[in-house]
Amino acid sequence: MSRRRFTIRRPRGVAEYGAAALVAAAAVSLVVRLLVWVGEVLVRWWPVVAVLALLGIAVGAWRAAAAAREHTARAQRLSVLRFTLAEIDAMDDRQFEFALRDLLIRDGWSARQVGQQGDQAADVIAGHPTYGRIVVQAKHTKVAAKVGSQVMYQVKGTAGPVHRANSAVVVTNGSFTRDAREWGDRHTIGWADRERLRSWAELGVPLHQILQLPTLARRRLPGTRQPFPAPYERTAPEGRTNGVR
Template identity: 80%
Template sequence: MGRRRSAIRRPRGAVEYGAAALVVAAVASLVVRLVVWVGEALVRWWPVVAVLALLGLAAGVWRAVAAAREHAARARRLSVLRFSLAELDAMDDRQFEFALRDLLIRDGWSARQVGQQGDQAADVIADHPAYGRLVVQAKHTKVGAKVGSQVMYQVKGTAGPAHRANAATVVTNGGFTRDAREWGERHAVGWMDRERLCSWAERGVPLHQILQLPALTRRRFPGAARRPQFAAPYEQTAPEGRTDGLR
């Protein structure tokens, strides 16, 4: 059997009550003396105390201003963020995921990198007030490689049940098989191949425009609350006088 926990027993009899009263009086006396000593020290050394308080306040304000400036500078950098395809090709898998996260932040999403072992087909999760939650599966591969339908199945199977997402897409610096593209468009899983990635990362076209994500109030995506379907595939148009890399 375990040891019984000891409890404080109430005093019994006049002697014990008297001893308890003496202890309380001694503690109260010490507290009063401490308060008096602190008060006298403050009165005697108030200029030093005031200077220390001002220094502490100034340090706090300086840290807050520095943090605000850093946040504003990062926001400015992200607002014009661009990655060339060559830069994306040179990245490793993890760097590619962080690059996609930053591109989403540039487009106004609140995004975080979550890719790791057991990530349930999500490398980046992003939230947007107009489009809800987006799950991104990143496939950094060789330029000529193609993503197959199996990846689309996995993303579809976990986006709603596991991540409560309103939309999902697979992004690669390579390509997709025709079956993968067609299956994704039928089952509301977006796809972003090398050509679309160039428009997003290098030319600055927002992801929601490329995938034509509908607003939350337009349609439902079966399997999660208020989950819209993807719209028709994005049609790219070349700027006047430029046709390179576009259909």
């Protein structure tokens, strides 16, 4: 059934022209009254209007400045290190772990690669004075492959009790099952799929911004002399240059 289209036709006859003229006059009168009312409000409350206008200008300027700073910071990060998804797909598992470590360092974290047999669901451990300690589990896989909930369970079970982390994330160049994403969101285990990884590695958005990690006061980890992992040697797997551009 076709929809009937409504169109406005020109008036016909004296009566219709008269009615149209009355409608137009009423509309003009309403607009004039509205303008008069606005003018009276502006005259009576001009200090308040001026303050609100200045606040609006200030907020707009602050947002523009913040956007400019973020653009500059992102460009600086990308000038230090940038990986494309094609480069990441061509890596092996160990190279992927080192790439994630270096991306965290680029973003201001103190990070080290720890992945090996028996790593208890931690491939990279990093610390930040604002965001605390994070455990990263790397899952380098085929593009079409999906990471399931089992990985989330493992990371949840070791991130805090074993690695004393404030947060944890699973990063893959593939994707996650819906159950894995939903379980991670419910139990505060971050996830970075192919699209989020592209934002991080290729577009320069920091991981902590992508995951919206909560900030915390710098504190000393139990049983350590330092609040975060110690500095490390910038070493890379054989045949790699850490992707530094």
